[in-house]
Amino acid sequence: MEMDNRKFRSSDLFARSTVRELPGSLIRELANSAIGSSEILPFWFGESDQSTPMFIREAAAQSIMRGETFYSQNLGRPYLREAIASYLTQLHQKPFSADQIAVAGSGVSALMLAAQLLLEPGDRVVAVTPLWPNVVEIPRILGATIARVGLTVRGGRWALDIDRLIQELTPETRLLVLNSPNNPTGWTIGQESILAILAHCRRHGIWILVDEVYERLIHDQAVSSAPSFLPHYEAGDRLISVNSFSKAWSMTGWRVGWICAPEPLMQDLAKLIEYNTSCVAEPTQRGALAALEHGEPAVSLLRSHLRDTRKFIVDHLESLPGVEVPAADGAMYVFFQINGYDDSMDTARQLLRTVGLGLAPGSAFGPEGNGWLRWCHAVSQERLNDGVQRLKQFLSGS
Structure with a gap:
């Protein structure tokens, strides 16, 4: 038998080309260069500056003390799946069952599984x-191709050209991916658009994957959540909704979310969870259960806080010359641009270097975001005010 005499070097060790070509996170690139510095005031990550409510932490701690440290079912403990189904039923006035629910190890894990x-x-x-x-990178990792339909600013607010979207949803399209309320813009889809998209996708057999992580963080006090596809779900619809405990319940570090999907998918979904993470830790599931059972006051408090902080930051930004802040209906961000600052990554670096202000560059969210900056306002008004003063200092050149 002949020996293979080829010599391999460490430089020949590569991941597959699709992975090598993935862009790194521009937000992480900025943050990693400054995390831990007391001179930096960061607003680049999408999370509250408040710890998870105590009753949620206590539920998880009690679970640990009871010794609930073993494997659980792939799809999640029945008590949590039933609680999520009940929560969705009440929220959307549409019956859902535990057989349509899977617990996932974070919202992003749920997106990957879907x-x-x-x-x-x-x-x-x-x-x-x-x-x-x-x-958008998750489908690329799996070898899919991406067509982008960009939001635009119309009448001073973020808007979707529904006709253009429908044109892009050709019969050859496998999947539509939509996030509402949207990160980074805060744009929130309306009921008419939901119905138009559903009708079109039903005709052509196109799957819809909707990321509804911010659905409770809607600025209109008169409604309990943002418009959703779920109230319009009918048996046979190709619809998957992904959600997370991270935002509305301030549980970003817990890494727990859920998938609501047609029941026929659940057996295969359980297999995928087994091959990805096997299951979610039970203390985490106990915390998630407490969030659903007792968390409405905390959600209401966060929503009220976000309304106040959004008004505060928008009022101050709009008072600055050359700053544009389109209106939006949800999430926890202000997406704005400054006249004359067209390269958002360069602007973000300048802000970090000169005044210690950490904002997310709009280009991190795709080419449509270049020239824009994202500011997370789920923090104290004192921190926001400090940030505004730093931005003013930057714009004044002092």
Whole structure:
């Protein structure tokens, strides 16, 4: 038998080309260069500056003390799946069952699982953008191609050209990916658009994957959540909704979310969870259960806080010359641009270097976001005021 005399060097060790070509997170690139510095005032991550409510932490701690440290079911403990189904039923006035629910190890893990369920290499995916980069890169990791439909500013607010989106949803399209309320813009889809998209996708057999992580963080006090596809779900619809405990219940570090999907998918979804993470830790599930059972006051308090802080930051930004802040209906961000600052990554670096202000560059969310900056306002008004003063200092050149 002949020996293979080829010599391999460490420089020959590569991940597959699709992974090598993935762009790194521009937000992480900025943050990693400054995390831990007391001179930096960061607003680049999408999370509250408040710890998870105590009753949620206590539920998880009690679970640990009871010794609930073993494997659980792939799809999640029945008590949590039933609680999520009950929560969705009440929230959307549409009956859902535990058989349509899977517990996942974070919202982003849920997005990956949904994509693994549906996508083959070469499949066509349409995404409404700008968008959190993870959502559009996950299909690419699996070999799918992405067509982007960008939001635009009309009448001083973020808007979706529904006719253009429908045109992009060709019969060859496998999946539509949509996030509402949207990260980074705060744009929130309306009921008419939901119905138009559903009707079109039903006709052509297109799957819809909707990221509804921010659905409770809607600025209108008169409604309990943002418009959703779920109240319009009918048996046979190709619809998957992904959600998370991270935002509305201030549980970003817990890494727990859920998937609401047609029941026929659940057996295969359980297999995928087994091969990804096996299951979610039970103390985490106990915390999530407490969030659903006792968390409405905390959600209401956060929503009220976000309304106040958004008004505060928008009022101050709009008072600055050359700053544009389109209106939006949800999430926890202000997406704005400054006249004359067209390269958002360069601007973000300048802000960090000169005045210690950490904002997310709009280009992190795709080419449609270049020239824009994202400011997370889920923090104290004192911190926001400090940030505004630093931005003023930057713009004045002092």
